[in-house]
Ligand code: SF4
């Protein structure tokens with residue numbers, strides 16, 4: 001692929017701005033993109049118990065956005081949804097990648113620790129493939145709520161014993177730098193921006209849940225356009241009402257992510273601007289906490 005230096009710098013500029021990095025990192029990010037474009041920074045992407053929503057989010061295009069960045073820069077050794085290879089060819093590509101090692105292993109989806117046969121890739125169950133691939137990886141990036149914390153597959157009654165990637169690695173005694181990019185799905189800029197950072201700058205500063213602080217360091221609620229309504233106790237009591245959505249179950253009060261300042265779909269919209277509550281998809285408790293709105297449909301709203 002022949003890409004000019006100007007394109008690297010332009011894309012690096014977009015990425016640096018999207019991630020809120022300082023301009024001093026521009027040359028480093030441009031260099032990282034150059035490496036990614038020439039295949040010197042390989043990515044092995046495995047999907048466990050996933051709906052593929054994180055992969056779809058990765059390709060959610062802005063102008064120019066992650067879709068351009070992915071097609072130009074990510075050297076995907078293997079990706080269940082995006083790889084052109086199928087069957088034996090795909091299996092061989094994966095085997096070659098694992099044998100060579102030194103890649104960034106991206107994992108999407110939970111791990112069926114209680115029922116390994118529930119998820120297989122070729123003849124191998126996912127638990128075995130994951131631990132084999134992780135043991136040869138430079139770093140592991142858990143993309144999405146399911147890989148990071150178990151997510152929806154791990155919600156009660158969790159018949160497959162679905163667990164986070166971290167738990168599977170811990171059980172297998174594998175020690176490798178691991179970062180979590182939760183969200184259902186995670187924002188494409190969270191995925192691409194943090195992958196570039198891991199590849200070139202190093203593991204970003206993480207919080208207690210292994211989430212990059214730059215992406216997940218702020219309480220969503222504090223940047224919400226309805227924060228003044230919250231403080232004035234002007235609450236929507238029914239869907240479609242004006243005001244803060246807290247009494248309809250909004251989890252923005254306990255959710256750390258930059259959705260309220262970044263927006264989605266190129267900043268055009270996001271959950272709360274679209275008048276849906278934040279369901280806390282970036283939280284470790286997502287889908288498992290009884291406070292999850294789907295558990296609360298028959299309950300009366302809390303009083304403030
Ligand atoms: S709508 Fe949600 S995030 Fe926004 S101020 Fe109300 S409770 Fe907070």
Ligand code: SF4
Pocket residue numbers: 183184220255257259270271272277278279280281282
């Ligand atoms: S606003 Fe809440 S539910 Fe929506 S994407 Fe952000 S963290 Fe997830």
